[in-house]
Amino acid sequence: MRWRMRQAAGPALLLFLLLAGFAAAGHAKEEGDLSIESLKCLQCHGKKGIVYKFQSDETVEAFVNPAKYKMSVHGFLSCSRCHTDFSTDHHASRNFRNKVQYRVKASAVCRGCHTPDQIKSKSVHADLLTKEKEGASPICTDCHDAHSVTPVAGGKIIRSETEYCMKCHQQKMTMTCRNGDKIALNVANSFSEGNAHDKLRCSDCHYGFSSEEHPKRNFRSRRDYTIASSESCRRCHFDKYTKTLDSVHYTILSQGNLTAPVCNDCHGSHQIPHISRGVKGRVLTTQRCRKCHEEVFGVYAKSVHGSALFNEQNTDVPICIDCHTAHDTENPLTLEYHERIPQMCGNCHANPAVVSKYGLSTEVLNAYLTDFHGVTLGLYKKQREQLYKPARPIAVCTDCHGTHNIASSISSDPAYVKANLVKRCQKCHKDANENFPNAWLSHYKPSLTKFPLIFLVSTAYKIFIPIMGLGLLLQIFLHIWRYAVNR
Amino acid sequence: MTTGKDTVMEKGKRKIRRFSTFRIVEHWMIVMSSAVLLATGLCQRFWHVESAQWFILKLGGIDSVRLIHRYAGVFFTMEILVHVGVAFAGVAARKWDSSMFITRDDLIAAIHNIRYYFGLEDHAARCDRYDYMEKFEYWTILIGGFLMIGTGAVLWLPTTVTRILPGEIIPAAKVLHSNEAMLIFLINAIWHIYNSIFSPEVFPLDTSIFTGYISRERMLREHPLELARIEGVGPDDLLGDGLKEEESPADPAGTAQTAGGGERVPR
Numbered sequence: 153m154r155w156r157m158r159q160a161a162g163p164a165l166l167l168f169l170l171l172a173g174f175a176a177a178g179h180a181k182e183e184g185d186l187s188i189e190s191l192k193c194l195q196c197h198g199k200k201g202i203v204y205k206f207q208s209d210e211t212v213e214a215f216v217n218p219a220k221y222k223m224s225v226h227g228f229l230s231c232s233r234c235h236t237d238f239s240t241d242h243h244a245s246r247n248f249r250n251k252v253q254y255r256v257k258a259s260a261v262c263r264g265c266h267t268p269d270q271i272k273s274k275s276v277h278a279d280l281l282t283k284e285k286e287g288a289s290p291i292c293t294d295c296h297d298a299h300s301v302t303p304v305a306g307g308k309i310i311r312s313e314t315e316y317c318m319k320c321h322q323q324k325m326t327m328t329c330r331n332g333d334k335i336a337l338n339v340a341n342s343f344s345e346g347n348a349h350d351k352l353r354c355s356d357c358h359y360g361f362s363s364e365e366h367p368k369r370n371f372r373s374r375r376d377y378t379i380a381s382s383e384s385c386r387r388c389h390f391d392k393y394t395k396t397l398d399s400v401h402y403t404i405l406s407q408g409n410l411t412a413p414v415c416n417d418c419h420g421s422h423q424i425p426h427i428s429r430g431v432k433g434r435v436l437t438t439q440r441c442r443k444c445h446e447e448v449f450g451v452y453a454k455s456v457h458g459s460a461l462f463n464e465q466n467t468d469v470p471i472c473i474d475c476h477t478a479h480d481t482e483n484p485l486t487l488e489y490h491e492r493i494p495q496m497c498g499n500c501h502a503n504p505a506v507v508s509k510y511g512l513s514t515e516v517l518n519a520y521l522t523d524f525h526g527v528t529l530g531l532y533k534k535q536r537e538q539l540y541k542p543a544r545p546i547a548v549c550t551d552c553h554g555t556h557n558i559a560s561s562i563s564s565d566p567a568y569v570k571a572n573l574v575k576r577c578q579k580c581h582k583d584a585n586e587n588f589p590n591a592w593l594s595h596y597k598p599s600l601t602k603f604p605l606i607f608l609v610s611t612a613y614k615i616f617i618p619i620m621g622l623g624l625l626l627q628i629f630l631h632i633w634r635y636a637v638n639r
Numbered sequence: 640m641t642t643g644k645d646t647v648m649e650k651g652k653r654k655i656r657r658f659s660t661f662r663i664v665e666h667w668m669i670v671m672s673s674a675v676l677l678a679t680g681l682c683q684r685f686w687h688v689e690s691a692q693w694f695i696l697k698l699g700g701i702d703s704v705r706l707i708h709r710y711a712g713v714f715f716t717m718e719i720l721v722h723v724g725v726a727f728a729g730v731a732a733r734k735w736d737s738s739m740f741i742t743r744d745d746l747i748a749a750i751h752n753i754r755y756y757f758g759l760e761d762h763a764a765r766c767d768r769y770d771y772m773e774k775f776e777y778w779t780i781l782i783g784g785f786l787m788i789g790t791g792a793v794l795w796l797p798t799t800v801t802r803i804l805p806g807e808i809i810p811a812a813k814v815l816h817s818n819e820a821m822l823i824f825l826i827n828a829i830w831h832i833y834n835s836i837f838s839p840e841v842f843p844l845d846t847s848i849f850t851g852y853i854s855r856e857r858m859l860r861e862h863p864l865e866l867a868r869i870e871g872v873g874p875d876d877l878l879g880d881g882l883k884e885e886e887s888p889a890d891p892a893g894t895a896q897t898a899g900g901g902e903r904v905p906r
Contacts, residue, residue, distance in 0.1 A: 524813075527683075527686050527701075528701060530686070531686065531692065531695060531700065531701040532700075532701065534692060534696060535696060535700035535701065538696055539696060539699070539700060541699070541700055543700075581797070581798050582798075583798045583799070583802075584798045584801070585798070585801060585802055587801040587802070587804070587805055587806045588797070588798055588801045588806055589806060590801075590805060590806025590807055591797060591801065591806040591807070591808075591809035591810060592806075593810055598810075598814075603807055603810070603811075605807055605808075605811045606807065606810050606811045606814050609811055609814050609815050609818070610814045610818065613814075613815075613818035613819070613821070613822070616822070617818065617821060617822055617825065620822065620825065620826070621825050621829060624825075624826070624829045624830045625829060627772075628829070628830075628833050630753070630756035630757070631756065631838065632839065633756065634755065634756045634758075635839045635840070637758075
């Protein structure tokens with residue numbers, strides 16, 4: 153062993169003895185806590201600057217903070233109780249390959265006093281002991297500091313619960329599920345300042361855990377663990393949790409499909425970002441859905457909406473959750489969902505603030521709702537709600553414009569649109585031919601230039617009906633008047 | 640038919656046969672089918688009104704309403720076809736004179752009546768079997784009926800129609816169907832209901848289309864030319880019953896044409 157003294161020991165020893173003399177006068181009791189041997193060792197090791205170098209060129213500082221040591225649970229012990237090769241008159245020379253080898257050796261010393269039974273009584277050690285049986289060597293000092301060990305229940309040197317937990321959970325460790333899945337318990341890398349939950353304590357989510365309690369958990373699989381931990385979210389986010397109970401995701405989960413997403417699949421666990429309504433947040437949201445809905449995402453990304461989002465960073469275009477909602481995501485194949493589609497599209501397409509700048513008409517929703525299909529749709533909805541009577545699906549926006557693959561109506565080839573329209577018409581109107589789609593006025597209001605026949609008929613009646621009505625009323629009035637005069 | 644058979648005495652008043660049983664039944668049929676068509680049609684036109692939606696749901700939903708409307712339409716179409724068929728047959732066989740056709744005299748009578756209302760004439764226009772007001776109503780409803788039937792068929796069978804006609808015909812038919820319905824509804828609601836219920840001449844109800852008979856007193860006032868013909872006298876002979884002596888009948892030509900018309904079939 154090559155201990156290198158970087159500072160002269162003599163003046164320091166003198167100073168220490170002097171200080172010790174003063175301290176002895178005022179704080180006899182406290183000083184009495186450190187043994188003679190310890191005081192002697194600390195003459196050198198109580199100062200910074202002594203560095204030990206391993207064969208691997210790693211180094212360790214051989215400094216012990218006297219104050220912390222004195223306050224530690226082991227403060228009453230002499231140094232040689234742990235450093236067995238050393239004494240006041242013998243400074244052993246040892247040689248270690250690397251730091252790990254040294255630490256493993258040092259941990260073995262702890263086990264001289266702390267029996268396996270004592271260690272096992274804390275469930276936090278269970279995983280370590282299992283690993284030890286498999287041949288791994290747990291290192292006590294990973295969690296318990298070497299010279300400032302405080303009573304575990306006291307936690308005096310740990311300022312916060314997070315710090316207490318991170319004492320262990322910054323280490324690389326895993327939990328093994330019954331099916332053999334490994335779950336990493338190291339959260340250091342995924343936990344940082346600035347995440348949405350950085351003001352929370354660990355036990356706010358990991359309830360049941362504290363500095364006193366560390367229950368042993370046993371999960372069938374990694375997925376089971378994820379699903380179970382998502383339950384923590386509802387303690388604070390009860391509104392969102394309640395909504396998820398109505399979602400198609402929850403439905404398929406409750407049917408036994410464990411791949412259905414739960415809170416932390418989308419939001420993450422330790423690194424939860426703040427909700428952002430900017431482009432970045434909206435893109436991120438689509439990426440979350442993409443994790444499972446890759447195919448739909450691909451179609452959406454090419455659509456007029458998706459390409460505007462990804463290529464132009466446009467925040468006006470809808471992302472997945474604008475139509476499907478985030479928490480109470482409904483099964484989009486139901487009639488109820490289908491009925492709401494015009495309103496969904498109308499949220500933007502009837503809002504001048506959103507669509508006017510793209511040269512789109514805000515009349516489209518009204519044009520649809522007041523036409524045959526829109527009226528029927530509205531009445532079917534009432535009929536279903538009030539008479540509990542099933543209704544047939546009626547063509548809505550997506551039936552002609554597409555769903556995830558919506559193309560721009562301005563740049564689309566009219567012939568292509570019409571060909572598609574005939575196919576869609578034929579789904580309900582079996583014998584429709586290429587003339588038939590023209591029965592739909594494409595959201596236009598009839599005018600002299602667009603659909604003049606309809607415009608003229610409508611205008612003629614607008615003039616004729618009031619004239620006729622007034623004429624008849626006038627005739628009636630005159631008749632009554634004449635009758636009254638004649639009497 | 641003779642004049643005597645067409646006339647009965649009721650409570651000391653003479654009543655004259657105006658409508659045959661066929662016309663009474665026909666009127667009832669039109670009343671019922673029109674009522675059903677208007678009820679099921681107006682609620683579709685005013686679908687956005689709360690009470691219209693209530694009515695639609697009461698009938699079991701929009702599909703039921705459309706079904707009822709279409710079958711009532713079929714019923715109405717048959718009535719119109721029978722009516723026109725019978726009229727054609729009647730006129731073609733020369734047994735009836737075409738008393739419902741609009742003539743120049745109707746225009747003269749209308750102007751005469753307007754002048755009378757303003758006090759420029761001292762008696763109302765003297766009319767034959769059907770006055771100009773009745774003819775106006777009849778023709779608006781008959782022509783309107785054909786328009787309704789045609790456009791209704793287009794709306795019922797849009798895919799069949801668009802095989803030969805352009806697609807725009809469907810919304811055009813819808814606009815026409817819906818507006819023409821409003822027109823017919825207004826004429827009925829304002830004009831017909833006034834003339835047959837609220838007009839002081841007939842209030843509380845003109846019962847002639849239900850009983851088939853009209854009082855001679857009303858005939859004299861409203862259809863003097865026909866009364867004269869029925870009674871086999873010239874219009875001037877009825878002067879004692881109330882027609883003004885100094886005025887000649889509005890339609891001397893018509894009188895000449897139909898005088899002594901004992902062979903008429905009631906219509």
